[in-house]
Amino acid sequence: MLIQLAATGEGFNPPSAEDFDLPPFIDGVEFATKPILLAFLSVILISVFFIAASRKAAIVPSKLQFAGEGVYNFVREGLARDIIGHEFLKFVPYLFTLFTFILVNNVFGIVPMLQFPTMSRVSFPYVLAAITFFIFHYIGIRKQGIVKYMRDIMFMPGVPKPVYILLTPIEIATYFIVRPLTLSLRLFANMFAGHLLLMVFFLGGEHLLAGVIGLKLVSPFAFLIGIALTFFEFMVQVLQAYIFTLLTALYIAGALADEH
């Protein structure tokens, strides 16, 4: 593509990681950026929606109540109860908040006018993963005591002694480094890559439109693929919100279980 476009005399700058570095919209106020604004917007949207959905709770639900309860039930029955087991009720608020917050912030990536997934700024997933990290370790320590909890992590019962040389470092790395890191990077990288992909097709299609007539004819295909990818992105965004919550529930369940 670069070679063809070079003939038209202007270069195409493919979207890169710098495109995610949005400047603050108020000069001099470092934290007033679009991702922060979107995060606040998502909190307002979620609050308004669920307060409206649960205000006039009736036995025969209205459409709004049905929608709100649908999301709540999905997290409560599908994620919390099935995975955590009989102590699940305590963790439903956290899992539900996590799911809706990530979902709405992800979907911002394809909402017209907003079109920026908040989670493609890595600090947001970091914080969410840190909260999950502290919660599941705290639960594990409170439930089993710090000695037993650490012993179960470091020296998994029922393993021949020499294997511990290999297993102990792996287990420690899994619990304290790999888990929070994968949790946050998975969400971040999915949103980052998805947004980059959409930018490539739409900006590339726009640039093709400015080329010679042959390139103009190609550009609708770029837009068509971009539209198809937008739907694909929507699927990925919902899936990532689900996976983040699912893994959080699994980690909590693991910390609650007596045997790892």
Added chain:
Amino acid sequence: MEGTLNLVGYGLSAIGPAIATGMIFAAYINGVARQPEARSVLQPIAFLGFALAEALALFGLVLAFVL
């Protein structure tokens, strides 16, 4: 023509997770086809495995940009 070889390397490194993801869902579909009522049990496991395999590809992506 300019660019970075990192992205070629990333493309190569994505082959492994791609095969892994395919195998995970193949096993999931097989399982559900043989025993449809096991779907609700298999689904979180399948997505967990998918997420873990996919994480490797995404590490590659992050490293392709960072390095």
